[in-house]
Amino acid sequence: MKPIKAGLLGIGTVGAGTFNVLQRNQDDIRRRAGRGIEIAMVAARNVERAARIVGGQCRVVADPFKVVDDPEIDIVVELIGGYELPYELVMRAIANGKHVVTANKALLALHGNEIFAAAQEKGVMVAFEAAVAGGVPIIKALREGLTANRIESVAGIINGTTNFILSEMREKGLDFATVLKQAQELGYAEADPTFDIEGVDAAHKLTIMSAIAFGIPVQFDKAYVEGISKLQAVDIRYAEQLGYRIKLLGIARRATVDGVEGIELRVHPTLIPAARLIANVEGAMNAVLVQADAVGSTLYYGKGAGAEPTASAVIADLVDVTRLATVDPYCRVPHLAFQPGEMVDLPILPMAEITSSYYLRVYVNDQLGVMADLTRILADAGISIDAVLQKEPGGQARTDIIIITHQTREKNVDAAIAKIEQLETVVGTVTRIRLESLS
Amino acid sequence: MKPIKAGLLGIGTVGAGTFNVLQRNQDDIRRRAGRGIEIAMVAARNVERAARIVGGQCRVVADPFKVVDDPEIDIVVELIGGYELPYELVMRAIANGKHVVTANKALLALHGNEIFAAAQEKGVMVAFEAAVAGGVPIIKALREGLTANRIESVAGIINGTTNFILSEMREKGLDFATVLKQAQELGYAEADPTFDIEGVDAAHKLTIMSAIAFGIPVQFDKAYVEGISKLQAVDIRYAEQLGYRIKLLGIARRATVDGVEGIELRVHPTLIPAARLIANVEGAMNAVLVQADAVGSTLYYGKGAGAEPTASAVIADLVDVTRLATVDPYCRVPHLAFQPGEMVDLPILPMAEITSSYYLRVYVNDQLGVMADLTRILADAGISIDAVLQKEPGGQARTDIIIITHQTREKNVDAAIAKIEQLETVVGTVTRIRLESLS
Incomplete structure (x- = not known):
């Protein structure tokens, strides 16, 4: 079987890593994929530098649209970064019926819905393992x-x-x-x-x-x-x-x-x-x-980053696409895990409504009664305390009081902090860091 | 699309877990797989117990071969354990053109080569995510x-x-x-x-x-x-x-x-x-x-174990098989990662030839000069020492000496231990535990 042909858009750190790993491990990759994967074309702003990296192994062009429009290219690998040009390139690649592999998390976080819908309609894959956690196959x-x-x-x-x-x-x-x-x-x-x-x-x-x-x-x-x-x-x-x-x-x-x-x-x-x-x-x-x-x-x-760890994920996607390129789209894994038409529209909760525990640091004048004020305000807001750390002032007049709360709604903590900051004994603002037990 | 039909062989801990998770999450699973997955038949030694678990949702039989031979069943899920009966059942399921999902590591470690070859020939899948590390998708x-x-x-x-x-x-x-x-x-x-x-x-x-x-x-x-x-x-x-x-x-x-x-x-x-x-x-x-x-x-x-973690892996395999059941086998992931015909026959090294660091505990009469003997024997065997821990005898005549070695060939350590055990100052045998830095 002839190798599948990929075109790289961008040959910076990750692009060069992808090229190098594909060259170095081409035999292992072919033995796994059942078919060679060839970088047939590279688009790079600096054509000379790109030509040095690929060492005459493939065509190098300055215009990325030449890759996206080339009838020989089966898979477009987008490694440019940013939102605008990659968006245009990826959408045109899809329109041209090409599969896409991208490491571009910004692009997908902002335009993923459109991109996946377009890919679905055209029956092509958009793979993005490299977009999250580099080489870790978390997707x-x-x-x-x-x-x-x-x-x-x-x-x-x-x-x-x-x-x-x-x-x-x-x-x-x-x-x-x-x-x-x-x-x-x-x-x-x-x-x-x-x-x-x-x-x-x-x-x-x-x-x-x-x-x-x-x-x-x-x-x-x-x-x-x-x-x-x-x-x-x-x-x-x-x-x-x-x-x-x-x-x-x-x-x-x-x-x-x-x-x-x-x-x-x-x-x-x-x-x-x-x-x-x-x-x-x-x-x-x-x-x-x-x-x-x-x-x-x-x-x-x-x-989660670096040339070869990210290349590892890009190439894993290339292998997946190579395997499934010719099958009915229905047999492929859906872009967002659930079949299109089977997504749900659960609302994203506003921060005031989240539930968490909290670390609060209150900087106070070392006065009697401040602890009583703090615990009263928290109790009034329905917040229970898990732990308290009161630092010895060590000769200074002021000291930190650290409070760890049990789980509560964020808006309750917002309200309590506003009240705490009004106490005369409290200096400046309250430091608030969320706490998760992850148990 | 009609649900794909699976038959369970065995409904013990993992089988019951698989049945329950498939029931509980059937909507999510269908939305992902694009098709329902139905346990249509269960074989169990204790038919009454099995019938209670499935609550009239599917046929229960005592003879597992009835499942394997049933023309309605697309996928056989082997959860019996052991080598012999499962081997027969899995081979017959394959011969009948059915896909197989199994959690049986013993079966695959011993008979995997034959099983995968038979599956390859028949164009069916044998999936086994649950065989290693339970619910962790390590395969x-x-x-x-x-x-x-x-x-x-x-x-x-x-x-x-x-x-x-x-x-x-x-x-x-x-x-x-x-x-x-x-x-x-x-x-x-x-x-x-x-x-x-x-x-x-x-x-x-x-x-x-x-x-x-x-x-x-x-x-x-x-x-x-x-x-x-x-x-x-x-x-x-x-x-x-x-x-x-x-x-x-x-x-x-x-x-x-x-x-x-x-x-x-x-x-x-x-x-x-x-x-x-x-x-x-x-x-x-x-x-x-x-x-x-x-x-x-x-x-x-x-x-790595338990009813639902293992069921998680079994069902992930069922979804994979459901997706790829109808595609050309060439488009599926090969059973052992590499395409059949692309395996290599690297020899498994005998233990004497492995390289490792070692922890050695030598129980000695607390005599002057024993350290010198130990270090001489190790040096003669070409083994360099990374760390030594000598315990205070604390009033007792005898004491432990612990030596951590740098990396060396196991046979060198075997030879050194034999010599150390011959020293008059050494009591009993030397305790040897391998050490890996995993860096």
């Missing part, structure tokens, strides 16, 4: 491995940059700005790190997972997104003293509020009990914890 | 998620009973016999626990994973199998003092010995650095660590 696990289950929640460390920063902050006791600078020097953070550190990248990935887990459309605009740039070293220390680690988690979870079923969809720093496996995922590694009714908890761990 | 990950990679090694905690026993021994400082008894009372160990505690069950699962990872035939008879029944509490304590945990690992790894490529295939108690994620997998949980050239390390964690 396959959620979409095919757990088909027996009603999935209850997905909670993931899905951004390596922020996990690296949080690990360094904890291990070395450094503050956010210092570690970010080091991470940039080491190449773990980009020159403009906003998308990573503000949680946007994690929210893109979470949005994609939520659609597959629950059979809902992608709706990035409804995700709550809070990054780690305001996280203070002192809270990481207190959390540790209380037996917790702070991780940037993406959480998607079924919840029923006042009798109405909905989905929590949120990215934010989160305290996790240090004994949990996922709390011990350090450095730039990724991990996703899935809770489902039949299987219970499963966890998937590995490198 | 899918190895076979489909990592197709881009040259897999270097697989190392797994793949027997929940032994992991539960080892966790309890470490946490409570108890000896093996005491914990085994408790495990039996709690239902974590069977009345006859031999297959679990002697490593046979883990070796079955490892054998299956090795075939998929490396594209070799299943060859259980060549696996090295050592259980945990001789493991002493004192070694768990010493290991902990040195920063290690002891786990029963199944290890399959590529290795080159004297220029010849082969596969290490071995199950035995193993020291692992306590900082590794897999070292922190406690209780009856399973985890598999895969090292591969492109993706690096990935880890898959979850419940």
Whole structure:
């Protein structure tokens, strides 16, 4: 059987990794796929650089539309990044009847619904294992491995940059700005790190997972997104003293509020009990914890970024597409796990309605009676206390009081914090970090 | 589209779990699979008990061959266990042109090559996600998620009973016999626990994973199998003092010995650095660590046994078979990851030729010069020492010396141990436990 022909759009880090792994392991890949996979064409802005990477093995063009329109190309591999040009290219590839493999989480989180609908109509596949957690086959696990289950929640460390920063902050006791600078020097953070550190990248990935887990459309605009740039070293220390680690988690979870079923969809720093496996995922590694009714908890761990880990996922998709390219679309795995027409429209819950436990740090003048005020305000809001850590002032007049609450509705905590901040004994604002036991 | 019809052979723990999860989540499963999955027939020794479980939802028969021969049945789900009857049933189901889903690791580890060849010839699928690590989709990950990679090694905690026993021994400082008894009372160990505690069950699962990872035939008879029944509490304590945990690992790894490529295939108690994620997998949980050239390390964690976790894997297979039942066999994923005709026959290495680090405990009369003897014997055998722990005799005349070696060939260690045991200062035999850094 002749090799299937793929065209690469972009040959940066992931593109070059994909090209190299396909070359190096071509024999193993062919023996698995039953057919060779050939990169027949590459589009790159810098044609000379691209030509050096592929070393005369395939055509190199500057215009990506030439790849998308080429009748020889069976699969278009989109590795450009960003929303606009990739959107045009992917939609045109689909219109041309080509299958698409992409690592572009932003594209899918924003335009996934249209893209998958167009692909469905044309009978082509859009595969995107590389869009979430790099080389970890989490899309396959959620979409095919757990088909027996009603999935209850997905909670993931899905951004390596922020996990690296949080690990360094904890291990070395450094503050956010210092570690970010080091991470940039080491190449773990980009020159403009906003998308990573503000949680946007994690929210893109979470949005994609939520659609597959629950059979809902992608709706990035409804995700709550809070990054780690305001996280203070002192809270990481207190959390540790209380037996917790702070991780940037993406959480998607079924919840029923006042009798109405909905989905929590949120990215934010989160305290996790240090004994949990996922709390011990350090450095730039990724991990996703899935809770489902039949299987219970499963966890998937590995490198979430980098040339070859991401290439691993891109090529796994290429093999899947190669196998299923000629079959009736009905026999393929649906893009978002559920058959088109079988999606549901569960509402994404507003943050005020989510349920969580909370870590609250209140900076107070060391006055008698403040504890009584705090506990009264919390009790009035219907919030019960799990643990309190009161720091000795150590000669200073002011001190931190840390309170861990039991589970409660976020709006109750909002209301309690507003009241606490009005107390005369309280200095400045209350620091609030959500806490998940993940049990 | 009419539901696909499955027949269950056996409705014990896993069979009942499969029936119940299929009933409970039938709507979600149909929305994913695009077609209902119906248990149309059940074979069980105790027909009355089976009839109570299925509550009149399907036919119940005593003779499993009635299911296998029934023209209405599309998929036979083999959940009987053991080798002989299931072998006959599975081969007859295949001969009848039926797809097979099985959770039977023993059957596949021993007869997999014949079964897969027969299925290939008949153009039917034999799916077996549930045979390894229960609900964790590790077969899918190895076979489909990592197709881009040259897999270097697989190392797994793949027997929940032994992991539960080892966790309890470490946490409570108890000896093996005491914990085994408790495990039996709690239902974590069977009345006859031999297959679990002697490593046979883990070796079955490892054998299956090795075939998929490396594209070799299943060859259980060549696996090295050592259980945990001789493991002493004192070694768990010493290991902990040195920063290690002891786990029963199944290890399959590529290795080159004297220029010849082969596969290490071995199950035995193993020291692992306590900082590794897999070292922190406690209780009856399973985890598999895969090292591969492109993706690096990935880890898959979850419940390895139990009614519903195993049912989760059985049903995932049913969905896969339902999707692909009507397609050209060439478009399906090959049973052992590589296309038939593309398997290789790498030799399984004899244990003497494996490479590992070692934990050695030598019980000695507390005499001057014994350390010098030990280090001389190891140096003569070309074994270098990584760490030594010498226990204070605490008033007793005798003491333990613990030595951690660097990596070496097992036969060198065998030779050194034989010499050490001949020393007059050494009491009894040397305790030897393999050590893997898994870095």
